[in-house]
Amino acid sequence: MQIREYQEGDLAALRSIHAAQGFDYALPDLRNPLFVTKLVLAAGDAEEKVENGQQEAGGSKILGAAFLRLTAEAYLLLDPRAGPPRERWQWLLALHAAAERDAWQRGLEDVHAWLPPPIAQKFGKRIQRLGWLRDDAWAPYCKRLQERKD
Numbered sequence: 001m002q003i004r005e006y007q008e009g010d011l012a013a014l015r016s017i018h019a020a021q022g023f024d025y026a027l028p029d030l031r032n033p034l035f036v037t038k039l040v041l042a043a044g045d046a047e048e049k050v051e052n053g054q055q056e057a058g059g060s061k062i063l064g065a066a067f068l069r070l071t072a073e074a075y076l077l078l079d080p081r082a083g084p085p086r087e088r089w090q091w092l093l094a095l096h097a098a099a100e101r102d103a104w105q106r107g108l109e110d111v112h113a114w115l116p117p118p119i120a121q122k123f124g125k126r127i128q129r130l131g132w133l134r135d136d137a138w139a140p141y142c143k144r145l146q147e148r149k150d
Contacts, residue, residue, distance in 0.1 A: 006030065006038035006065065013062040014040075030067065034107060037068035072103055074113040089126075096130055114140075 011030070018027040030038060043061040076095070078088055103111055113132065115124055124134060 001041060001063065002044045002060075003039050003041055006040050006067075010040050010062055010065070014065055017062070017064065028067070028069065032069070034070045034109060035067050036070055037066065039067075040065045070108065072108050072111045074099070074111050076113075093130075 014030075015027055028035070040062055041064040043063060076092070078092055078095070080088070082088065083091070100111075113127070124132075128134065
């Protein structure tokens with residue numbers, strides 16, 4: 001097997017794999033420049049080339065793919081000692097609007113926030129009024145990356 005860069009000719013095979021997985025989300029548009037990593041796993045042996053109609057332009061069977069799309073993690077720093085709560089809320093609204101515009105202009109499609117447990121319930125309700133969604137349908141996982149010395 002080999003891992004290589006995605007090519008447009010791989011799309012039909014990847015659509016088939018995506019459909020076979022049966023997950024309730026659309027295959028993303030891989031032409032989107034936010035996809036900074038697009039890797040395909042293909043069988044390397046000639047005997048494995050065509051099976052289930054999944055083949056790439058060069059003939060080898062596509063077994064899978066990994067895609068990484070840029071997103072953003074939100075951090076809010078707002079001095080809890082400054083001003084009354086209503087004024088701090090106005091400051092938050094101003095920062096929120098400016099950050100949203102800036103992220104959109106940079107081409108980002110989404111922003112994620114992980115709220116500390118002590119404020120999650122109360123503050124979560126507030127940001128939901130600003131259009132944030134609590135996504136409990138998908139289990140979040142994080143991979144901390146480190147330099148590998150191979």
